[in-house]
Amino acid sequence: QVQLVQSGAEVKKPGASVKVSCKASGYTFTNYYIHWVRQAPGQGLEWMGIINPSGGTTRYAQNFQGRVTMTRDTSTSTVYMEMKNLISQDTALYYCARDRTRSVVPTAPLFWGQGTLVTVSS
Amino acid sequence: DFQMTQSPSSLSASVGDRVTITCQASQDVTNNLNWYQQKPGKAPKLLIYDASNLEKGVPSRFSGSGSGRYFLFTITSLQPEDIAIYYCQHYRMGLTFGPGTKVDVK
Numbered sequence: 001q002v003q004l005v006q007s008g009a010e011v012k013k014p015g016a017s018v019k020v021s022c023k024a025s026g027y028t029f030t031n032y033y034i035h036w037v038r039q040a041p042g043q044g045l046e047w048m049g050i051i052n053p054s055g056g057t058t059r060y061a062q063n064f065q066g067r068v069t070m071t072r073d074t075s076t077s078t079v080y081m082e083m084k085n086l087i088s089q090d091t092a093l094y095y096c097a098r099d100r101t102r103s104v105v106p107t108a109p110l111f112w113g114q115g116t117l118v119t120v121s122s
Numbered sequence: 123d124f125q126m127t128q129s130p131s132s133l134s135a136s137v138g139d140r141v142t143i144t145c146q147a148s149q150d151v152t153n154n155l156n157w158y159q160q161k162p163g164k165a166p167k168l169l170i171y172d173a174s175n176l177e178k179g180v181p182s183r184f185s186g187s188g189s190g191r192y193f194l195f196t197i198t199s200l201q202p203e204d205i206a207i208y209y210c211q212h213y214r215m216g217l218t219f220g221p222g223t224k225v226d227v228k
Contacts, residue, residue: 037166037217043167043217044209044220044221044222045158045160045209045211045222047216047217047218047219049216050216050217059216061216095166097165100168100171105213106213106214107154107172108156108168108170108171108211108213109166109168109217110177112165112166112167114165115165
């Protein structure tokens with residue numbers, strides 16, 4: 001079965017960086033896009049960006065351009081999301097999610113990781 | 123900027139009631155519109171894709187319709203386990219989620 005297992009919770013100080021991992025299993029890793037979506041406490045869903053595990057190409061949401069980097073390691077079927085210059089408003093649950101289809105254009109996250117809580121506090 | 127709006131922002135209905143949520147896109151999105159359910163403490167779950175297609179394993183009381191800019195999500199007979207927040211979502215140069223509709227049972 002498809003599984004996405006994320007790394008554990010992180011506590012960071014303002015200005016620091018965080019790197020969250022997402023290990024995929026149960027399918028061919030390079031066949032499906034992986035999205036990153038975050039959710040601040042009590043708030044809605046915010047899409048951060050997407051990575052194509054096959055070639056490593058990425059697209060980032062405008063709000064995160066220049067501050068987020070998504071990478072992948074095909075040898076371990078793992079994708080990473082690194083965010084720098086953290087501020088308190090970055091405190092949120094960060095999800096990775098695999099797209100629904102193998103389409104050229106990704107359209108819908110279907111399989112989700114358990115989420116990684118990142119807390120930014122001085 | 124491309125935006126999605128949903129209405130209502132919250133609703134309360136009785137078990138067995140028909141519940142309808144609307145989603146409006148700021149531009150034509152054809153049928154590229156999905157619906158998610160998020161229960162407290164859980165990751166979102168895809169219910170409807172491409173406006174009207176039921177994802178595998180999703181109960182048939184859930185349905186979607188619409189195209190262009192206006193979409194509807196319906197629960198034909200509300201159940202206690204349907205307490206959740208429901209989001210519409212579109213992919214256009216990136217994912218955009220609606221603000222969500224909180225559904226409670228009276």
